[in-house]
Amino acid sequence: MAQIPTAADWGRPLTNRAEKEAVANRLAAEVVDGQVVGFGSGSTSYLTALAIGRRQKEEGVRCVAIPTSIEIAAICVELGIALAPLGAAQPDWCFDGADEVNGQNWLIKGRGGAMFKEKIVFRSSKKRYILVDASKRVEKLGTHFAIPIEVFPGALSYVKSELEKLGATSMALRSGDGKDGPVITEQANLILDARFAEIGPDLEKEISAICGVLESGLFIGDDLELLSP
Numbered sequence: 001m002a003q004i005p006t007a008a009d010w011g012r013p014l015t016n017r018a019e020k021e022a023v024a025n026r027l028a029a030e031v032v033d034g035q036v037v038g039f040g041s042g043s044t045s046y047l048t049a050l051a052i053g054r055r056q057k058e059e060g061v062r063c064v065a066i067p068t069s070i071e072i073a074a075i076c077v078e079l080g081i082a083l084a085p086l087g088a089a090q091p092d093w094c095f096d097g098a099d100e101v102n103g104q105n106w107l108i109k110g111r112g113g114a115m116f117k118e119k120i121v122f123r124s125s126k127k128r129y130i131l132v133d134a135s136k137r138v139e140k141l142g143t144h145f146a147i148p149i150e151v152f153p154g155a156l157s158y159v160k161s162e163l164e165k166l167g168a169t170s171m172a173l174r175s176g177d178g179k180d181g182p183v184i185t186e187q188a189n190l191i192l193d194a195r196f197a198e199i200g201p202d203l204e205k206e207i208s209a210i211c212g213v214l215e216s217g218l219f220i221g222d223d224l225e226l227l228s229p
Contacts, residue, residue, distance in 0.1 A: 014043050014047070015043075015135070016133045016134075016135060017047075019133040019134070019229040020043060020044045020047050020131070020133060020229075021047050021051075022229040023044060023048075023131045023132075023133070023227050023228065023229055024044060024047035024048040024050070024051045024131070025051050026227060027048050027051070027095050027129060027131065027227060028048060028051035028052045028054070028055050029055075030093070030129075031052055031055060031061055031063050032061075032063075032092075033060075033061050033062055033063070034062065034063070035063045035064070035092045035093070036063065036064045036066065036084065036089045036090065036091050036092050037052075037063045037064070037065055037066070037091060037092065037093060037094065037095070038065075038066045038068065038091035038093070038094025038095070038096075038121040038122070038124070038125050039065045039066065039067045039068060039072050039076065039094070039095070040068050040072070040094065040095050040096025040097060040118060040121070040122075040131075041068050041069040041071065041072055041096065041097070041112045041114045041117075041118060042096070042097035042111070042112050043097065044097040044131040044132075044133075045072060045095060045096055045097050045131065046071075046072070046075060048095055048131065049065075049072060049075050049076060049079065049081070050075075050079070052079075052081065053076075053079030053080065053081060056079070056080065056081060057080070062081075062082070063081065063082075064081075064082045064083070064084045064089065065081050065082065065083055065084070066083075066084055066085070066086050066089065066091055066094075066121055067083060067117075068096070068114050068117040068118045068121050069112065069113075069114040069117060069118075069186070070186060071112075086120065086121060086124060090124055090125075090126070091121060091124060091125040091126065092125075092126055092127070093125055093126060093127035093128065093129065094121055094122055094124075094125035094127075094128055094129070095128075095129040095130075095131060095227075096109065096118055096121075096122060096128075096129075096130060096131070097109070097130070097131050097132070097136075098130050098131075098132055098136050099111045099136065099144070099145045099217070100136055100137075100138050100141055100142070100143065100144060100145055101130065101132055101136055101137055101138070101226065102137075102138055102139065102140065102141045103139065105130075105222070105224060105226065106141050106199070106218075106219065106220045106221070107130065107141075107217075107218070107219035107222075107224075108141060108142065108145050108147060108148075108217055108218060108219075109148075109217045109219060110148035110150075110191075110216070110217025111145065111148065111217075113148070113174070113183055113185055113191055114185075114186065115148050115149075115150055115215050115216060115217040116150055116185070116186075116187060116214055116215040117186065118217075119215050119217075119219070120215075122219070122222070123222075127225070128222065128223070128224040128225065129224070129225050129226075129227050130224050130225070130226050130227065131227050132226055132227070132228055133228065133229060134228070140199075141199045142195060142196060142199050145193075146170075146172070146193035146194055146195045147193070147194050147195070147196065147199075147207070147216055147217060147218050148174070148191050148192070148193055148216065148217040149163070149191065149192045149193075149194055149207060149213055149215075149216045149217070150185055150187065150189045150190070150191055150213070150214040150215050150216070151189055151190050151191070151192050151212055151213055151214070152189055152190075152212045152213075152214065153188075153189065153190050154212075155211065155212025155213075156173075156190060156192070156212075158210075158211070158212055159192065159210055159212045159213055160192070162210045163192070163194050163207070163210070166196070166203065166206055166207065167196050167197065167198065168194045168195065168196055169195050169196060169197050170194070170195045171192050171193065171194045171195075172192070172193045173190060173191070173192060173193075174190070174191040174192070174193055187214060189214055199218070201220055201221065203218060203220070204216060204218040204219070204220045
């Protein structure tokens with residue numbers, strides 16, 4: 001009989017797993033009993049949630065998780081980690097992964113489509129850890145990934161025209177992998193993946209100022225700590 005997958009199964013192969021697990025175990029060791037922790041999205045955050053779940057089971061060290069996505073929330077429930085909405089508590093600290101990070105610690109995040117929750121939990125946290133392996137480090141932001149931008153569906157055409165004014169060289173509406181049609185975010189919006197020849201220090205604010213944009217996966221000038229193997 002085939003085994004039924006649980007919410008704690010990632011469901012697809014994990015790249016650089018050994019490196020990611022090393023970082024996850026280091027971060028899980030930071031949990032102090034009773035803390036409120038923001039749980040990021042992505043494969044490294046998934047492995048960190050597993051490591052925190054093991055500490056809870058083996059050592060009795062418990063925390064309250066504020067998850068940044070439905071997937072991470074489901075994993076926490078499966079592991080027995082208590083959940084709280086962001087409005088109920090402020091995270092003592094948070095952890096998350098990144099798709100790209102440059103030498104100035106600017107980030108592109110949101111490949112998993114949770115850029116709004118990721119950013120609000122990140123900015124609400126007193127301390128922020130970003131989990132990266134060597135594959136995420138780039139000299140120039142935007143080398144491998146476009147900037148994901150969450151857009152209200154009715155504003156799609158307008159937002160595209162405004163992004164072109166900001167210098168976007170290409171834009172693509174993100175399509176679903178496990179469904180027909182576009183990806184729909186947890187806020188019922190669409191995702192535009194936009195590429196820019198240059199990403200300057202004001203671009204995050206300029207994108208966010210466009211009417212119809214909820215949030216982007218661009219993080220510029222934040223106080224954070226990178227954790228690597």
